Amino acid sequence: MIRIAIVDDHEMVREGLRTILQPEEDFDVVAESGSADGIVALVDDARPDVVLLDARLPGISGPEATRLLAASHPEAAVLIVSTYSDDELVHECISAGAKGYVIKDIKQFSLKESIRAVYRGEGAVSPAVAAKVLDRLRGAPAKQESTEPHAQLSDSQYKILRLIAEGFSNREIASRVHLSENTVKSHIQEIFRKLQVRNRVEAALRATKEGWL
Numbered sequence: 001m002i003r004i005a006i007v008d009d010h011e012m013v014r015e016g017l018r019t020i021l022q023p024e025e026d027f028d029v030v031a032e033s034g035s036a037d038g039i040v041a042l043v044d045d046a047r048p049d050v051v052l053l054d055a056r057l058p059g060i061s062g063p064e065a066t067r068l069l070a071a072s073h074p075e076a077a078v079l080i081v082s083t084y085s086d087d088e089l090v091h092e093c094i095s096a097g098a099k100g101y102v103i104k105d106i107k108q109f110s111l112k113e114s115i116r117a118v119y120r121g122e123g124a125v126s127p128a129v130a131a132k133v134l135d136r137l138r139g140a141p142a143k144q145e146s147t148e149p150h151a152q153l154s155d156s157q158y159k160i161l162r163l164i165a166e167g168f169s170n171r172e173i174a175s176r177v178h179l180s181e182n183t184v185k186s187h188i189q190e191i192f193r194k195l196q197v198r199n200r201v202e203a204a205l206r207a208t209k210e211g212w213l
Helices: 011-021 039-046 062-072 087-096 111-119 127-138 155-165 170-177 181-195 200-209
Strands: 002-007 027-033 050-053 077-082 100-103
Touching: 002 011, 002 039, 002 111, 011 027, 011 111, 027 039, 039 062, 050 062, 050 111, 062 077, 062 087, 077 111, 087 100, 100 111, 100 127, 155 170, 155 181, 155 200, 170 181, 181 200
Parallel strands: 002 027, 002 050, 050 077, 077 100
Antiparallel strands: none
């Protein structure tokens, strides 16, 4: 059972999210709040596995709330769920420790699968958001110490890394590279180890900063 907390200043959004999520057999919405001002206490009491957090909130902002949870409850995965996708805000949230960032448009990206992904430690980013982050990073100067990715990754792992950066799920990657989903998962864990990153978002950011994509 994945325990979920919803933090959003719009009551209708909280009700809508609860209505979408609560019927799932593996989901349990254990807490809700209209602000992040007491978010540490909320997580202390409810012990959610995943916190759905709006990026722009009254009082404590989404990025600041993410930093607080990363410091006090690193076991709780923060998934930003927002209507805003400007690259500065996305970058700030991810840098603060968010495990994923999705837009409030379930037709374009599956919120349920995103929750399951961050719960598994995989990270989740809407394709539109991933494109903005990558575009921002591509505009940054490349590091002088950059190395070719093939020095660390196999050809298969490099292909998988590119698909991760484009926002594809494990199942979609498996279909595109003609491997089983379990084999893809094993490759992804090895990619994380070799790149010294913790999740898919960090892997995509590392690869882009190094100029591999």
